[in-house]
Amino acid sequence: MVITATVTEDAPVLHIAAPKGKQSLPHADKSTGRVVLIKHSASSAVDFGAEIYGIDLNNFTDADFDFISDALHKHKLLVFKEQPEMLTPQQQYRLTSSFDPEEKTGGFAHGHDPFLISHNGTNFYGIPKRPAIPVQPQVHILGRGPLPDGHFGFPPGFEVQGIDHEEFHLPPHIPPDEREAGASRFYQWHFDGSLYNIPPPRVGCLLAVRTPKGADVTVRWEDEEGTTMKMAPGATAMVAGSRALALLDDETREIVLHSRIEYAPHAFVWMAGARSSRLGHLIETEGLEKKLEDLPKWEKEKVCVYPMVWKNAVTGEQSLQVHGQGAFKLYLKKSSEGEETVVDDLKEVRAFMDKIMRPVLKPENIYAHPHKEQDVILWYNRALWHSITEFPKSYGPRVMHQCNVAASDHPSG
Template identity: 40%
Template sequence: MAVAVLPPTVRPLQPPKGSDIDFGAQIEGVDLENLTDEQFTTIRNALYNYHVVVLKNQHKLSPKAQYELTKRFDPASDNYGHGKTIDAKRSILHPDLKTIPHQPQVQVIGNGFVPSYEGLENIQLKHPHHRTFHKDHIPNEQDYDFTRFYRWHIDAALYDLYPPQVTTLLAVAVPKGRRQTLLYDDGTGETMDVPLGTTAFVSGQRMYDLLSEEDKEFVRTSKMEYAPHPYIWMSPAHSRSTGLGLHSEGLELPSSELPPIDEKKIMVFPMVWKNPVTGKLALQVHPSAVRRIHCADGTVIDDLERVRDIVYKLQRPAISPQYVYPHDWEEGDLVLFNNRGVIHSVVGAFKPDEVRIFRQCNLAASEPPMGP
């Protein structure tokens, strides 16, 4: 006699005190190694309703099952979301990722020396640090007490490949015991108390809802053009202290110093993306990779500094502390996030002996994002 499989339970996350986040949920009662269609439907609906979904105690989740879960959101997808950009030595993504040999769509990220993991031997993981990317940085002697948002982004190649539907992140090893004070350092005086190495999320839906009616009309009717080979193009440039886009110092690489550019592979997307389940709108822009804005009347805003300033003013209100969800990682946490409905940032400064191991999977989508 078959044993009935109970449906998973979905419950919204309790926001931290003083927080105004309106997204996030936890799911219980799922065996991801033996996922039924009905259970997956529950997970998918939770993802598009809550944007960030947490499944605890996934210590035994195999890279294969993680890949299969990720692919289930877009069965026609199969390539790692950043394509071959991780192979380009000049890409800013290159140092941060190690590919699992037997499951190449899954990457290992983290910090510290790992003797052996999933077919990788003697690997040195390096957690991104804001001093390598920001124009100015926190003094070294304050490094372990204070931190910043490293880079707010969408997981996407933004050249040739469509942005993934979902990213899955599994915490394998998590250093314990320290917290840090996150500094915005932009003159606002805003700070946050955050867990060491948190991943910070903000809702693109909230980002859109916070706009004035005039700005909503602008983003609904405009499109964003991204730079070709953006992670190589931006490699000499410097981030703002909030991690939200770049300073305009003329440091970006000219086309002559980039890999060959196919004009057909340059990505132009709506600034606002429609949720496939709820129909709600989210302002979804990768602020570091922006190049031009195509307006409704056919004009193109081509001045890079102006483009960045426009995007910053549109996005900055939504990264204020009350709207940020900083996930407090525990070993065995699997977090799925709606990569077309949130932007996120790496956070934290680790000591060399603080070993952190995470597995990341996202797949370049088979279709472009839906506009409003």
């Protein structure tokens, strides 16, 4: 069953319960967790990521959470191995929401989900590329292909509609035969967040339910150098904002340390008819964005204006944390006391975003996480960028449970 739907402003929405938070976790005096750093290749400059052993996420305690929180802020990406059973949506939400006990609404980070379908008396919400699980609507299903039979009450034959760069990227696209042979692209480099009104999540969480089976894919930059990178099919690619900041020249680094980005209102609606760069980090300037007066109703005070550099709430580490595709206006300063220059020409905005984003988007700075079924990954959404990657349809379905919750605060520098 392939479902199509349109998101509208007046679509029915599902009530979302508030998070229970860390205070409701079972108590333990000490965690059973163990950290093992991810081993990167000798040619890699990646300095983040760790595997966690000894914690059953379906039964984690307050001591386990303290252990997890400390490890996450230090290593920015955690991979939970040897889970005895598939993580339940309720526990995935409990884990994710525990990072923000001040957040009271428990809202999904991209706002209300529209009504999708009804089956056997149950209403399902979301969109075909991101349906919500009814028992815990902050947990969505991502990927491509059919769900397992009886998966949380979804209708038989329900298929998640995956990403496809032909629908979004500037042509020429990768020919179908080359895609089926393993040629791939980064779809969109981003941090999770709506970019309008709703604060971006502190953390993101993915459970691998089904993973594609096949040889490594070859991700193409399609640049003048012919840059490529091998990675597991269906991998989630990640880079560190701290590395992005470190790679800038001294003058540019000073600018981003003191500058801000204004994101477009309803940014994803605004850019829906536009086309991405082939690297997936920018929107091409072709005049295809919606006019502001044609967007759903928006309010100036709800427009998100964020510093370009965000600070780790625990370690104090600084990260260049930007969303190139949603950028609408720049407020540039060379120093804290310097004069602010406003850049509102989209071509100039994107040229600057390319300048600060492209240096880190090279193979040596990218960690492509090879998902294993039943493993869970947790990442610090305020320090890492990530992108989905494509894989051949013949490799089978990719079914992931994703949870991210709107934060109680907007990021600060």
